[in-house]
Amino acid sequence: MTRNAFLWISVAILALYFTVALLAPFIAPYGATEIVGAPLQPPDRGHLFGTNDVGQDIFSQLVYGSRVTLIFGFCSALLSVSISTCAGIVLGYYGGNIDEVVCRILDILMPIPIFPLLIVLTTFFNPGVVQVSILMGVLGSIHGIRLIRAPALSLAETPFIEGARSIGATDLRIMSRHILPNLMPVVTAKFVSSSQHYLVMGVGLSFIGLWDTMTVDWGSMIQNAYSSGALSLGLWWWILPPGIAVVGISLALALAGYSLEESFNPRTEVNRI
Amino acid sequence: MIEVDAVSKYYTSGFFSRIRTYAVEDVSLSINRGEALGLVGESGSGKSTLGRMMLRLVEPSAGRVVFDGIDLRALKTPAMRQLRPRMQIVFQDPDTALDPRMTIGESVAEPLMVWQQGSRHERDDRVLELFAMVGLQPELADRRPFELSGGQKQRAALARAIVLEPEFIVLDEPTAALDLSVQAQILSLVQVLRKRMDLTLLFISHDLQVVEQMSGSVAVLHKGRIVESGRTADILHRPSHPYTIQLVEAARKSEEWFGKQRGNHGSGDEV
Numbered sequence: 405m406t407r408n409a410f411l412w413i414s415v416a417i418l419a420l421y422f423t424v425a426l427l428a429p430f431i432a433p434y435g436a437t438e439i440v441g442a443p444l445q446p447p448d449r450g451h452l453f454g455t456n457d458v459g460q461d462i463f464s465q466l467v468y469g470s471r472v473t474l475i476f477g478f479c480s481a482l483l484s485v486s487i488s489t490c491a492g493i494v495l496g497y498y499g500g501n502i503d504e505v506v507c508r509i510l511d512i513l514m515p516i517p518i519f520p521l522l523i524v525l526t527t528f529f530n531p532g533v534v535q536v537s538i539l540m541g542v543l544g545s546i547h548g549i550r551l552i553r554a555p556a557l558s559l560a561e562t563p564f565i566e567g568a569r570s571i572g573a574t575d576l577r578i579m580s581r582h583i584l585p586n587l588m589p590v591v592t593a594k595f596v597s598s599s600q601h602y603l604v605m606g607v608g609l610s611f612i613g614l615w616d617t618m619t620v621d622w623g624s625m626i627q628n629a630y631s632s633g634a635l636s637l638g639l640w641w642w643i644l645p646p647g648i649a650v651v652g653i654s655l656a657l658a659l660a661g662y663s664l665e666e667s668f669n670p671r672t673e674v675n676r677i
Numbered sequence: 678m679i680e681v682d683a684v685s686k687y688y689t690s691g692f693f694s695r696i697r698t699y700a701v702e703d704v705s706l707s708i709n710r711g712e713a714l715g716l717v718g719e720s721g722s723g724k725s726t727l728g729r730m731m732l733r734l735v736e737p738s739a740g741r742v743v744f745d746g747i748d749l750r751a752l753k754t755p756a757m758r759q760l761r762p763r764m765q766i767v768f769q770d771p772d773t774a775l776d777p778r779m780t781i782g783e784s785v786a787e788p789l790m791v792w793q794q795g796s797r798h799e800r801d802d803r804v805l806e807l808f809a810m811v812g813l814q815p816e817l818a819d820r821r822p823f824e825l826s827g828g829q830k831q832r833a834a835l836a837r838a839i840v841l842e843p844e845f846i847v848l849d850e851p852t853a854a855l856d857l858s859v860q861a862q863i864l865s866l867v868q869v870l871r872k873r874m875d876l877t878l879l880f881i882s883h884d885l886q887v888v889e890q891m892s893g894s895v896a897v898l899h900k901g902r903i904v905e906s907g908r909t910a911d912i913l914h915r916p917s918h919p920y921t922i923q924l925v926e927a928a929r930k931s932e933e934w935f936g937k938q939r940g941n942h943g944s945g946d947e948v
Protein backbone atom coordinates (compact mmCIF):
# COMPACT_ATOMS: atom_id res chain seq x y z
CA MET A 405 0.00 0.00 0.00
CA THR A 406 1.31 3.49 -0.74
CA ARG A 407 1.65 6.14 1.87
CA ASN A 408 -0.94 8.11 0.00
CA ALA A 409 -3.49 5.46 0.85
CA PHE A 410 -2.36 5.62 4.49
CA LEU A 411 -2.89 9.36 4.43
CA TRP A 412 -6.47 9.01 3.22
CA ILE A 413 -7.21 6.32 5.77
CA SER A 414 -5.90 8.49 8.58
CA VAL A 415 -7.78 11.53 7.29
CA ALA A 416 -10.97 9.46 7.19
CA ILE A 417 -10.46 8.28 10.77
CA LEU A 418 -9.73 11.81 11.97
CA ALA A 419 -12.80 13.11 10.15
CA LEU A 420 -14.89 10.49 11.96
CA TYR A 421 -13.56 11.63 15.34
CA PHE A 422 -14.23 15.27 14.51
CA THR A 423 -17.74 14.54 13.30
CA VAL A 424 -18.51 12.73 16.53
CA ALA A 425 -17.14 15.62 18.61
CA LEU A 426 -18.99 18.21 16.56
CA LEU A 427 -22.32 16.41 16.47
CA ALA A 428 -22.11 15.03 20.01
CA PRO A 429 -25.60 16.19 21.10
CA PHE A 430 -27.17 14.43 18.10
CA ILE A 431 -25.18 11.24 18.46
CA ALA A 432 -25.21 10.74 22.22
CA PRO A 433 -28.53 9.37 23.48
CA TYR A 434 -27.99 10.87 26.97
CA GLY A 435 -26.07 13.67 28.63
CA ALA A 436 -22.49 13.07 29.75
CA THR A 437 -23.27 13.32 33.47
CA GLU A 438 -26.91 12.27 33.38
CA ILE A 439 -27.78 9.26 35.50
CA VAL A 440 -29.83 7.09 33.22
CA GLY A 441 -30.14 3.64 34.69
CA ALA A 442 -28.82 0.98 36.99
CA PRO A 443 -25.07 1.08 37.65
CA LEU A 444 -22.61 -1.27 35.94
CA GLN A 445 -24.99 -2.65 33.35
CA PRO A 446 -23.19 -4.54 30.57
CA PRO A 447 -23.75 -3.39 27.00
CA ASP A 448 -27.24 -3.93 25.61
CA ARG A 449 -29.61 -2.26 23.19
CA GLY A 450 -30.40 0.66 25.52
CA HIS A 451 -26.81 1.32 26.49
CA LEU A 452 -24.40 0.54 23.70
CA PHE A 453 -21.38 0.37 26.03
CA GLY A 454 -23.27 -0.24 29.24
CA THR A 455 -23.24 2.04 32.28
CA ASN A 456 -20.64 2.97 34.89
CA ASP A 457 -20.66 2.77 38.68
CA VAL A 458 -23.18 5.61 39.09
CA GLY A 459 -25.39 4.59 36.20
CA GLN A 460 -24.15 7.03 33.53
CA ASP A 461 -24.27 5.93 29.88
CA ILE A 462 -20.71 5.14 28.80
CA PHE A 463 -21.39 5.62 25.10
CA SER A 464 -22.70 9.13 25.75
CA GLN A 465 -19.72 9.92 27.96
CA LEU A 466 -17.39 8.68 25.23
CA VAL A 467 -19.08 10.89 22.64
CA TYR A 468 -19.08 14.02 24.80
CA GLY A 469 -15.65 13.23 26.18
CA SER A 470 -14.19 13.40 22.68
CA ARG A 471 -14.79 17.15 22.76
CA VAL A 472 -12.51 17.89 25.71
CA THR A 473 -9.88 15.44 24.60
CA LEU A 474 -9.74 16.63 20.98
CA ILE A 475 -9.94 20.31 21.84
CA PHE A 476 -7.17 19.93 24.37
CA GLY A 477 -4.93 18.03 21.96
CA PHE A 478 -5.44 20.15 18.88
CA CYS A 479 -5.63 23.54 20.58
CA SER A 480 -2.45 22.93 22.57
CA ALA A 481 -0.76 21.78 19.37
CA LEU A 482 -2.06 24.78 17.43
CA LEU A 483 -0.86 27.19 20.10
CA SER A 484 2.48 25.48 20.43
CA VAL A 485 3.15 25.25 16.70
CA SER A 486 2.03 28.85 16.14
CA ILE A 487 4.49 30.10 18.74
CA SER A 488 7.23 27.86 17.37
CA THR A 489 6.62 28.98 13.81
CA CYS A 490 6.50 32.71 14.52
CA ALA A 491 9.48 32.68 16.85
CA GLY A 492 11.46 30.26 14.69
CA ILE A 493 10.96 32.34 11.54
CA VAL A 494 11.80 35.63 13.26
CA LEU A 495 14.94 34.19 14.88
CA GLY A 496 16.07 32.46 11.71
CA TYR A 497 15.40 35.45 9.49
CA TYR A 498 16.98 38.16 11.62
CA GLY A 499 19.71 36.02 13.17
CA GLY A 500 22.39 38.02 14.90
CA ASN A 501 22.65 38.75 18.61
CA ILE A 502 18.97 38.34 19.51
CA ASP A 503 18.98 34.94 17.89
CA GLU A 504 22.09 33.97 19.80
CA VAL A 505 20.72 35.10 23.16
CA VAL A 506 17.32 33.46 22.64
CA CYS A 507 18.93 30.21 21.54
CA ARG A 508 21.06 30.13 24.67
CA ILE A 509 17.95 30.64 26.79
CA LEU A 510 16.16 27.87 24.90
CA ASP A 511 19.14 25.59 25.49
CA ILE A 512 18.70 26.16 29.21
CA LEU A 513 14.94 25.66 29.14
CA MET A 514 14.92 22.65 26.84
CA PRO A 515 15.96 19.95 29.31
CA ILE A 516 13.31 20.99 31.86
CA PRO A 517 10.80 18.15 31.88
CA ILE A 518 7.33 19.55 31.29
CA PHE A 519 5.29 16.83 32.92
CA PRO A 520 6.77 17.11 36.43
CA LEU A 521 6.80 20.88 36.12
CA LEU A 522 3.09 20.84 35.38
CA ILE A 523 2.40 18.67 38.40
CA VAL A 524 4.33 21.07 40.61
CA LEU A 525 2.51 24.07 39.16
CA THR A 526 -0.90 22.50 39.63
CA THR A 527 -0.27 21.88 43.31
CA PHE A 528 0.00 25.65 43.74
CA PHE A 529 -2.75 26.71 41.36
CA ASN A 530 -5.94 24.94 40.60
CA PRO A 531 -6.10 25.11 36.85
CA GLY A 532 -8.89 24.16 34.50
CA VAL A 533 -8.48 22.45 31.13
CA VAL A 534 -7.98 25.76 29.31
CA GLN A 535 -5.18 26.96 31.57
CA VAL A 536 -3.36 23.64 31.35
CA SER A 537 -3.76 23.67 27.57
CA ILE A 538 -2.25 27.14 27.28
CA LEU A 539 0.59 26.26 29.65
CA MET A 540 1.34 23.09 27.73
CA GLY A 541 1.23 24.90 24.42
CA VAL A 542 3.65 27.57 25.57
CA LEU A 543 6.07 25.21 27.31
CA GLY A 544 5.95 22.69 24.50
CA SER A 545 6.82 25.28 21.86
CA ILE A 546 10.45 25.44 22.98
CA HIS A 547 11.50 22.38 21.05
CA GLY A 548 9.52 23.50 18.01
CA ILE A 549 11.22 26.91 17.93
CA ARG A 550 14.56 25.22 17.36
CA LEU A 551 13.01 22.83 14.87
CA ILE A 552 11.57 25.67 12.73
CA ARG A 553 14.48 28.06 13.24
CA ALA A 554 17.04 25.82 11.54
CA PRO A 555 15.37 25.62 8.11
CA ALA A 556 14.24 29.27 8.42
CA LEU A 557 17.88 30.24 8.88
CA SER A 558 19.03 28.41 5.78
CA LEU A 559 16.06 29.73 3.78
CA ALA A 560 16.90 33.27 4.83
CA GLU A 561 20.24 32.90 3.13
CA THR A 562 18.94 31.62 -0.22
CA PRO A 563 19.15 34.02 -3.15
CA PHE A 564 15.40 34.28 -3.67
CA ILE A 565 15.01 35.80 -0.21
CA GLU A 566 17.79 38.25 -0.99
CA GLY A 567 16.00 38.86 -4.28
CA ALA A 568 12.82 39.69 -2.40
CA ARG A 569 14.74 42.19 -0.30
CA SER A 570 16.21 43.71 -3.43
CA ILE A 571 12.80 44.44 -4.90
CA GLY A 572 11.96 46.29 -1.69
CA ALA A 573 9.75 43.68 -0.02
CA THR A 574 9.33 44.41 3.67
CA ASP A 575 10.60 41.96 6.28
CA LEU A 576 7.02 41.11 7.19
CA ARG A 577 6.23 40.25 3.58
CA ILE A 578 9.37 38.18 3.19
CA MET A 579 8.62 36.20 6.34
CA SER A 580 4.93 35.66 5.57
CA ARG A 581 4.98 35.27 1.78
CA HIS A 582 8.29 33.56 1.19
CA ILE A 583 9.67 31.91 4.29
CA LEU A 584 6.41 30.63 5.82
CA PRO A 585 5.08 28.98 2.62
CA ASN A 586 8.40 27.25 2.11
CA LEU A 587 8.30 25.98 5.69
CA MET A 588 4.72 24.71 5.55
CA PRO A 589 5.79 21.07 5.12
CA VAL A 590 7.82 21.19 8.35
CA VAL A 591 5.13 23.17 10.14
CA THR A 592 2.37 20.75 9.12
CA ALA A 593 4.40 17.71 10.09
CA LYS A 594 5.18 19.31 13.44
CA PHE A 595 1.51 20.12 13.97
CA VAL A 596 0.45 16.53 13.32
CA SER A 597 3.06 15.04 15.62
CA SER A 598 2.35 17.66 18.30
CA SER A 599 -1.38 16.94 18.13
CA GLN A 600 -0.74 13.29 18.79
CA HIS A 601 1.65 14.13 21.59
CA TYR A 602 -0.66 16.63 23.31
CA LEU A 603 -3.73 14.50 22.86
CA VAL A 604 -2.17 11.53 24.59
CA MET A 605 -0.62 13.78 27.19
CA GLY A 606 -4.00 15.40 27.82
CA VAL A 607 -5.50 11.99 28.50
CA GLY A 608 -2.59 11.29 30.83
CA LEU A 609 -2.97 14.58 32.69
CA SER A 610 -6.65 14.01 33.11
CA PHE A 611 -5.94 10.45 34.27
CA ILE A 612 -3.78 11.71 37.11
CA GLY A 613 -6.51 14.25 37.88
CA LEU A 614 -4.61 17.37 36.98
CA TRP A 615 -7.73 19.37 36.29
CA ASP A 616 -11.28 19.37 37.59
CA THR A 617 -12.28 15.71 37.88
CA MET A 618 -15.90 16.56 37.06
CA THR A 619 -14.86 17.23 33.46
CA VAL A 620 -15.85 14.24 31.36
CA ASP A 621 -13.10 13.27 28.97
CA TRP A 622 -11.42 10.03 27.99
CA GLY A 623 -8.69 10.43 30.60
CA SER A 624 -11.09 10.88 33.49
CA MET A 625 -13.26 8.02 32.19
CA ILE A 626 -10.28 5.68 32.22
CA GLN A 627 -9.25 6.99 35.63
CA ASN A 628 -12.74 6.33 37.08
CA ALA A 629 -12.87 2.84 35.72
CA TYR A 630 -9.30 2.06 36.66
CA SER A 631 -9.52 3.32 40.24
CA SER A 632 -12.74 1.39 40.75
CA GLY A 633 -10.98 -1.78 39.69
CA ALA A 634 -12.89 -2.23 36.44
CA LEU A 635 -10.09 -4.37 35.08
CA SER A 636 -9.96 -6.89 37.94
CA LEU A 637 -13.74 -7.00 38.15
CA GLY A 638 -14.02 -7.81 34.46
CA LEU A 639 -16.05 -4.69 33.70
CA TRP A 640 -14.39 -4.36 30.29
CA TRP A 641 -17.09 -2.14 28.77
CA TRP A 642 -16.23 0.56 31.24
CA ILE A 643 -12.55 0.92 30.47
CA LEU A 644 -12.11 -0.41 26.92
CA PRO A 645 -14.13 2.18 24.91
CA PRO A 646 -12.18 5.27 26.02
CA GLY A 647 -8.94 3.28 25.81
CA ILE A 648 -9.58 2.17 22.26
CA ALA A 649 -10.71 5.67 21.31
CA VAL A 650 -7.39 7.13 22.49
CA VAL A 651 -5.32 4.47 20.78
CA GLY A 652 -7.35 4.87 17.58
CA ILE A 653 -6.85 8.61 17.16
CA SER A 654 -3.24 8.38 18.23
CA LEU A 655 -2.57 5.77 15.55
CA ALA A 656 -4.43 7.82 12.95
CA LEU A 657 -2.27 10.84 13.73
CA ALA A 658 0.90 8.75 13.64
CA LEU A 659 -0.18 7.37 10.28
CA ALA A 660 -0.90 10.88 8.97
CA GLY A 661 2.53 12.06 10.09
CA TYR A 662 4.18 9.08 8.49
CA SER A 663 2.49 9.58 5.14
CA LEU A 664 2.97 13.35 5.11
CA GLU A 665 6.68 12.77 5.49
CA GLU A 666 6.80 11.31 2.02
CA SER A 667 4.72 13.85 0.19
CA PHE A 668 6.86 16.63 1.66
CA ASN A 669 10.23 15.03 1.29
CA PRO A 670 10.95 13.71 -2.19
CA ARG A 671 14.11 12.05 -0.91
CA THR A 672 12.11 9.44 0.99
CA GLU A 673 10.41 8.41 -2.24
CA VAL A 674 12.93 5.62 -2.75
CA ASN A 675 12.06 4.11 0.60
CA ARG A 676 8.47 3.55 -0.38
CA ILE A 677 7.18 0.26 0.94
CA MET B 678 25.65 56.84 -11.64
CA ILE B 679 27.18 54.62 -9.02
CA GLU B 680 30.38 55.14 -7.16
CA VAL B 681 32.17 52.93 -4.70
CA ASP B 682 34.69 54.66 -2.49
CA ALA B 683 37.24 52.74 -0.41
CA VAL B 684 34.75 50.03 0.46
CA SER B 685 35.72 47.05 2.61
CA LYS B 686 33.88 44.08 3.97
CA TYR B 687 35.28 41.74 6.54
CA TYR B 688 33.75 38.82 8.34
CA THR B 689 34.72 38.15 11.92
CA SER B 690 35.31 34.79 13.51
CA GLY B 691 37.05 33.23 16.48
CA PHE B 692 37.05 34.11 20.14
CA PHE B 693 35.43 37.54 20.72
CA SER B 694 35.37 38.00 16.92
CA ARG B 695 39.04 38.87 16.91
CA ILE B 696 39.89 37.23 13.59
CA ARG B 697 38.92 39.35 10.61
CA THR B 698 38.77 37.89 7.12
CA TYR B 699 38.48 40.44 4.37
CA ALA B 700 36.14 39.50 1.54
CA VAL B 701 36.60 42.90 -0.09
CA GLU B 702 39.31 45.33 0.88
CA ASP B 703 39.56 49.03 0.06
CA VAL B 704 37.87 48.90 -3.34
CA SER B 705 36.98 52.02 -5.31
CA LEU B 706 35.27 52.14 -8.68
CA SER B 707 32.58 54.01 -10.51
CA ILE B 708 30.20 53.36 -13.38
CA ASN B 709 28.71 56.12 -15.49
CA ARG B 710 25.06 56.12 -16.47
CA GLY B 711 24.36 53.77 -19.36
CA GLU B 712 27.75 52.09 -19.13
CA ALA B 713 28.66 48.54 -18.23
CA LEU B 714 31.57 47.56 -16.05
CA GLY B 715 32.86 44.03 -16.02
CA LEU B 716 34.12 42.57 -12.78
CA VAL B 717 36.32 39.50 -13.10
CA GLY B 718 38.11 37.36 -10.58
CA GLU B 719 38.32 33.78 -9.51
CA SER B 720 35.83 32.14 -7.19
CA GLY B 721 36.09 33.58 -3.68
CA SER B 722 37.76 36.79 -4.78
CA GLY B 723 34.88 38.86 -3.39
CA LYS B 724 32.95 39.66 -6.58
CA SER B 725 29.52 38.79 -5.20
CA THR B 726 30.22 40.57 -1.93
CA LEU B 727 31.20 43.73 -3.78
CA GLY B 728 28.18 43.55 -6.08
CA ARG B 729 25.82 43.08 -3.14
CA MET B 730 27.40 45.94 -1.24
CA MET B 731 26.70 48.22 -4.20
CA LEU B 732 23.00 47.46 -3.62
CA ARG B 733 23.42 47.44 0.13
CA LEU B 734 22.21 43.87 0.31
CA VAL B 735 25.38 43.33 2.27
CA GLU B 736 26.35 46.03 4.73
CA PRO B 737 29.87 47.37 4.00
CA SER B 738 32.27 47.39 6.93
CA ALA B 739 33.84 50.62 5.74
CA GLY B 740 33.73 53.06 2.85
CA ARG B 741 30.98 54.78 0.88
CA VAL B 742 28.59 53.65 -1.82
CA VAL B 743 27.05 56.56 -3.70
CA PHE B 744 24.11 55.89 -6.00
CA ASP B 745 23.01 58.82 -8.17
CA GLY B 746 24.42 61.25 -5.61
CA ILE B 747 22.84 59.44 -2.65
CA ASP B 748 25.09 57.96 0.02
CA LEU B 749 23.44 54.55 0.53
CA ARG B 750 25.00 53.88 3.91
CA ALA B 751 23.55 57.09 5.31
CA LEU B 752 20.00 55.93 4.50
CA LYS B 753 17.70 54.42 7.09
CA THR B 754 15.87 51.21 6.17
CA PRO B 755 12.63 52.83 4.87
CA ALA B 756 14.51 55.32 2.69
CA MET B 757 16.71 52.54 1.36
CA ARG B 758 13.59 50.54 0.58
CA GLN B 759 12.16 53.41 -1.43
CA LEU B 760 15.33 53.41 -3.52
CA ARG B 761 15.31 49.67 -4.21
CA PRO B 762 13.16 49.71 -7.37
CA ARG B 763 15.91 51.73 -9.05
CA MET B 764 18.52 48.99 -8.59
CA GLN B 765 18.30 45.25 -9.10
CA ILE B 766 20.30 42.04 -9.04
CA VAL B 767 20.30 38.83 -11.05
CA PHE B 768 21.89 35.84 -9.37
CA GLN B 769 24.20 33.14 -10.58
CA ASP B 770 22.17 30.08 -9.77
CA PRO B 771 18.79 30.07 -11.53
CA ASP B 772 17.63 27.17 -9.32
CA THR B 773 17.56 29.27 -6.16
CA ALA B 774 16.78 32.65 -7.67
CA LEU B 775 13.01 32.15 -7.73
CA ASP B 776 10.72 31.17 -4.87
CA PRO B 777 9.93 27.47 -5.52
CA ARG B 778 6.43 27.90 -4.08
CA MET B 779 5.43 30.68 -6.47
CA THR B 780 4.51 30.39 -10.12
CA ILE B 781 6.79 32.14 -12.60
CA GLY B 782 4.06 34.68 -13.28
CA GLU B 783 3.68 35.44 -9.57
CA SER B 784 7.42 35.86 -9.19
CA VAL B 785 7.61 38.30 -12.06
CA ALA B 786 4.56 40.20 -10.79
CA GLU B 787 5.76 40.33 -7.18
CA PRO B 788 7.69 43.61 -7.51
CA LEU B 789 4.48 45.20 -8.83
CA MET B 790 2.54 43.78 -5.89
CA VAL B 791 5.08 45.07 -3.41
CA TRP B 792 4.83 48.56 -4.86
CA GLN B 793 1.08 48.24 -5.47
CA GLN B 794 1.36 49.18 -9.10
CA GLY B 795 -1.66 48.68 -11.31
CA SER B 796 -4.76 46.55 -10.93
CA ARG B 797 -4.60 42.80 -11.05
CA HIS B 798 -5.50 42.91 -14.72
CA GLU B 799 -2.86 45.49 -15.55
CA ARG B 800 -0.26 43.47 -13.70
CA ASP B 801 -1.13 40.35 -15.67
CA ASP B 802 -0.77 42.30 -18.90
CA ARG B 803 2.56 43.70 -17.80
CA VAL B 804 3.82 40.23 -16.91
CA LEU B 805 2.94 38.93 -20.37
CA GLU B 806 4.60 41.95 -21.93
CA LEU B 807 7.77 41.18 -19.97
CA PHE B 808 7.57 37.50 -20.89
CA ALA B 809 7.60 38.56 -24.52
CA MET B 810 10.53 40.89 -23.90
CA VAL B 811 12.71 38.16 -22.39
CA GLY B 812 11.52 35.48 -24.77
CA LEU B 813 9.39 33.29 -22.50
CA GLN B 814 6.23 31.60 -23.74
CA PRO B 815 3.13 33.03 -22.03
CA GLU B 816 1.94 29.60 -20.90
CA LEU B 817 5.00 29.33 -18.63
CA ALA B 818 3.42 31.93 -16.33
CA ASP B 819 1.48 29.23 -14.47
CA ARG B 820 4.44 26.88 -14.08
CA ARG B 821 6.66 26.59 -11.06
CA PRO B 822 10.45 27.01 -11.21
CA PHE B 823 11.19 23.27 -11.11
CA GLU B 824 9.27 22.81 -14.36
CA LEU B 825 11.56 25.21 -16.25
CA SER B 826 15.02 24.83 -17.73
CA GLY B 827 17.95 26.82 -16.35
CA GLY B 828 17.84 29.24 -19.25
CA GLN B 829 14.11 29.81 -18.87
CA LYS B 830 14.55 30.45 -15.15
CA GLN B 831 17.27 32.96 -15.83
CA ARG B 832 15.01 34.72 -18.35
CA ALA B 833 12.31 34.85 -15.69
CA ALA B 834 14.82 36.24 -13.20
CA LEU B 835 15.72 38.93 -15.74
CA ALA B 836 12.04 39.74 -16.28
CA ARG B 837 11.57 40.09 -12.55
CA ALA B 838 14.63 42.30 -12.32
CA ILE B 839 13.45 44.73 -15.00
CA VAL B 840 9.75 44.85 -14.17
CA LEU B 841 10.15 48.00 -12.05
CA GLU B 842 12.33 49.61 -14.75
CA PRO B 843 15.52 49.94 -12.73
CA GLU B 844 18.46 52.08 -13.78
CA PHE B 845 21.22 49.90 -12.39
CA ILE B 846 21.49 46.11 -12.44
CA VAL B 847 24.11 43.87 -10.90
CA LEU B 848 24.43 40.67 -12.92
CA ASP B 849 26.22 38.20 -10.68
CA GLU B 850 27.59 35.56 -13.07
CA PRO B 851 24.16 35.22 -14.70
CA THR B 852 25.32 32.59 -17.17
CA ALA B 853 27.87 30.64 -15.15
CA ALA B 854 25.43 27.80 -14.45
CA LEU B 855 24.15 27.50 -18.03
CA ASP B 856 25.16 25.53 -21.13
CA LEU B 857 27.28 27.36 -23.67
CA SER B 858 24.52 27.80 -26.25
CA VAL B 859 22.03 29.02 -23.64
CA GLN B 860 24.75 31.26 -22.22
CA ALA B 861 25.07 33.05 -25.57
CA GLN B 862 21.31 33.56 -25.79
CA ILE B 863 21.10 35.07 -22.33
CA LEU B 864 24.07 37.33 -22.99
CA SER B 865 22.54 38.70 -26.16
CA LEU B 866 19.23 39.16 -24.34
CA VAL B 867 21.04 41.22 -21.71
CA GLN B 868 22.59 43.33 -24.49
CA VAL B 869 19.19 43.94 -26.06
CA LEU B 870 17.59 44.88 -22.74
CA ARG B 871 20.48 47.11 -21.88
CA LYS B 872 20.12 49.14 -25.07
CA ARG B 873 16.36 49.21 -24.87
CA MET B 874 16.19 50.35 -21.25
CA ASP B 875 19.42 52.34 -21.11
CA LEU B 876 20.66 50.25 -18.19
CA THR B 877 23.79 50.75 -16.16
CA LEU B 878 25.36 47.35 -15.51
CA LEU B 879 27.85 45.71 -13.24
CA PHE B 880 28.60 42.47 -15.01
CA ILE B 881 30.29 39.94 -12.76
CA SER B 882 32.01 36.93 -14.26
CA HIS B 883 35.00 34.70 -13.82
CA ASP B 884 35.27 34.46 -17.60
CA LEU B 885 37.22 37.20 -19.37
CA GLN B 886 35.72 36.37 -22.74
CA VAL B 887 32.20 36.84 -21.50
CA VAL B 888 33.19 40.17 -20.00
CA GLU B 889 34.78 41.19 -23.28
CA GLN B 890 31.45 40.66 -25.01
CA MET B 891 29.48 42.51 -22.39
CA SER B 892 31.44 45.56 -21.40
CA GLY B 893 34.02 48.01 -22.63
CA SER B 894 35.77 48.33 -19.32
CA VAL B 895 36.71 45.85 -16.68
CA ALA B 896 38.06 45.66 -13.15
CA VAL B 897 40.04 42.62 -12.01
CA LEU B 898 39.44 41.52 -8.44
CA HIS B 899 41.98 39.35 -6.68
CA LYS B 900 41.72 38.39 -3.02
CA GLY B 901 39.29 41.21 -2.36
CA ARG B 902 41.36 43.95 -4.00
CA ILE B 903 41.20 45.46 -7.45
CA VAL B 904 44.55 44.67 -9.02
CA GLU B 905 43.91 46.13 -12.46
CA SER B 906 41.23 48.06 -14.26
CA GLY B 907 40.69 49.79 -17.56
CA ARG B 908 39.42 49.11 -21.06
CA THR B 909 38.64 45.44 -21.62
CA ALA B 910 40.54 45.21 -24.90
CA ASP B 911 43.70 46.70 -23.37
CA ILE B 912 43.67 44.42 -20.38
CA LEU B 913 42.97 41.36 -22.48
CA HIS B 914 45.88 42.05 -24.81
CA ARG B 915 48.35 43.74 -22.51
CA PRO B 916 47.70 42.50 -18.99
CA SER B 917 50.19 44.01 -16.55
CA HIS B 918 49.44 42.47 -13.15
CA PRO B 919 50.76 38.91 -12.75
CA TYR B 920 47.34 37.68 -11.67
CA THR B 921 45.66 39.17 -14.74
CA ILE B 922 48.30 37.56 -16.96
CA GLN B 923 47.40 34.21 -15.42
CA LEU B 924 43.73 34.89 -15.96
CA VAL B 925 44.21 35.83 -19.61
CA GLU B 926 46.33 32.75 -20.27
CA ALA B 927 43.74 30.52 -18.67
CA ALA B 928 41.08 32.13 -20.85
CA ARG B 929 43.19 31.49 -23.98
CA LYS B 930 43.60 27.83 -23.06
CA SER B 931 39.92 27.31 -22.44
CA GLU B 932 39.19 29.08 -25.70
CA GLU B 933 41.38 26.64 -27.58
CA TRP B 934 39.79 23.75 -25.77
CA PHE B 935 36.25 24.96 -26.34
CA GLY B 936 37.15 25.77 -29.93
CA LYS B 937 38.11 22.14 -30.47
CA GLN B 938 34.99 20.95 -28.70
CA ARG B 939 32.81 23.13 -30.90
CA GLY B 940 34.67 21.87 -33.98
CA ASN B 941 34.09 18.26 -33.05
CA HIS B 942 30.50 18.98 -32.22
CA GLY B 943 29.94 20.66 -35.58
CA SER B 944 31.28 17.74 -37.59
CA GLY B 945 29.26 15.40 -35.44
CA ASP B 946 26.09 17.24 -36.33
CA GLU B 947 26.77 16.99 -40.03
CA VAL B 948 26.99 13.22 -40.03
Ligand SMILES: Nc1ncnc2c1ncn2[C@@H]1O[C@H](COP(=O)(O)OP(=O)(O)O)[C@@H](O)[C@H]1O
Nearest residue numbers: 688699700718719720721722723724725726727
Ligand atom coordinates in the same frame (compact mmCIF):
# COMPACT_ATOMS: atom_id res chain seq x y z
N1 LIG C 1 28.46 35.49 5.13
C1 LIG C 1 29.79 35.24 5.05
N2 LIG C 1 30.48 34.89 6.17
C2 LIG C 1 31.80 34.65 6.10
N3 LIG C 1 32.53 34.73 5.00
C3 LIG C 1 31.93 35.06 3.85
C4 LIG C 1 30.52 35.33 3.81
N4 LIG C 1 30.18 35.65 2.54
C5 LIG C 1 31.31 35.58 1.82
N5 LIG C 1 32.36 35.23 2.60
C6 LIG C 1 33.75 35.06 2.14
O1 LIG C 1 34.12 36.17 1.37
C7 LIG C 1 34.92 35.77 0.28
C8 LIG C 1 34.37 36.31 -1.01
O2 LIG C 1 33.16 35.67 -1.35
P1 LIG C 1 32.32 36.04 -2.64
O3 LIG C 1 32.10 37.52 -2.64
O4 LIG C 1 31.12 35.18 -2.66
O5 LIG C 1 33.31 35.65 -3.79
P2 LIG C 1 33.00 35.39 -5.33
O6 LIG C 1 31.63 35.87 -5.64
O7 LIG C 1 34.06 36.16 -6.04
O8 LIG C 1 33.16 33.92 -5.55
C9 LIG C 1 34.98 34.26 0.30
O9 LIG C 1 36.23 33.87 0.79
C10 LIG C 1 33.89 33.86 1.23
O10 LIG C 1 34.23 32.71 1.94
Ligand SMILES: [Mg+2]
Nearest residue numbers: 724725726849
Ligand atom coordinates in the same frame (compact mmCIF):
# COMPACT_ATOMS: atom_id res chain seq x y z
MG1 LIG D 1 29.98 34.80 -6.44
